Amino acid sequence: MTSKMRIAVLISGTGSNLQALIDRAPDSDYEIALVLSNRPQAVGLQKAQAAGIPTVIIDHTEYDSRESFDQAMIEALDAQQIDGIILAGFMRILTPAFTLHYLGRMLNIHPSLLPKYPGLNTHQRALDAQDAEHGLSIHFVTPELDGGPVILQAKVPVEAGDTAESLQKKVQIQEHIAYPLVTNWLAQGRIQLQNNQACYQDQTLQVPLQLTELEL
Numbered sequence: 001m002t003s004k005m006r007i008a009v010l011i012s013g014t015g016s017n018l019q020a021l022i023d024r025a026p027d028s029d030y031e032i033a034l035v036l037s038n039r040p041q042a043v044g045l046q047k048a049q050a051a052g053i054p055t056v057i058i059d060h061t062e063y064d065s066r067e068s069f070d071q072a073m074i075e076a077l078d079a080q081q082i083d084g085i086i087l088a089g090f091m092r093i094l095t096p097a098f099t100l101h102y103l104g105r106m107l108n109i110h111p112s113l114l115p116k117y118p119g120l121n122t123h124q125r126a127l128d129a130q131d132a133e134h135g136l137s138i139h140f141v142t143p144e145l146d147g148g149p150v151i152l153q154a155k156v157p158v159e160a161g162d163t164a165e166s167l168q169k170k171v172q173i174q175e176h177i178a179y180p181l182v183t184n185w186l187a188q189g190r191i192q193l194q195n196n197q198a199c200y201q202d203q204t205l206q207v208p209l210q211l212t213e214l215e216l
Contacts, residue, residue, distance in 0.1 A: 004187065005187035006084070007084040011035060013039070020177075020180055028180060029184055030084065036055070070098040083105065086106075087141065099142060103142065108148070112135070113135045113155065121164075123168050130158075133158060134155070138152045151185075151198045152182050156174060177211065
């Protein structure tokens with residue numbers, strides 16, 4: 001039996017995607033070796049502890065710069081021999097030093113169909129634009145905020161009467177399917193970052209994969 005990829009999940013809040021990753025881990029090629037939070041009160045830490053996963057808190061308010069905070073994270077992650085980084089609601093802008101240290105080994109999930117709506121308040125922005133569809137993107141993390149090559153997207157319809165809250169719930173259902181799937185691809189070596197492009201099974205993705213097109 002080959003060893004599983006040791007991943008760390010970085011969180012700032014409730015950890016709903018963390019729970020999805022925990023639930024799928026036994027049948028996957030990744031092992032959640034560490035959960036790291038920048039917020040001591042993050043509810044997701046309790047989910048990690050309930051699953052017996054080691055946790056570490058690195059409170060960003062105790063550091064005088066983004067660079068020193070990110071360096072502290074690198075030291076904590078490398079001390080645990082982490083192979084992959086999964087950002088799951090981690091509400092910090094990462095420095096180039098951090099992103100380049102884990103380039104090609106770090107994923108993020110963003111609640112919009114990138115390149116639409118980088119940043120925050122994506123559900124309301126989709127409503128304000130009267131979009132017919134909304135969704136999520138899973139991408140490699142590069143120094144450009146929410147700008148790394150997209151690997152996979154999942155779409156949901158925007159229907160009459162939808163609110164930011166209802167759209168968020170729709171998107172989260174898809175997130176909990178998609179993120180463990182793509183994390184497992186990373187662990188299996190099925191996805192790579194090459195020349196700032198996402199590759200799936202050694203083929204450069206001209207457009208992102210779509211969750212609905214895959215046989216799950």
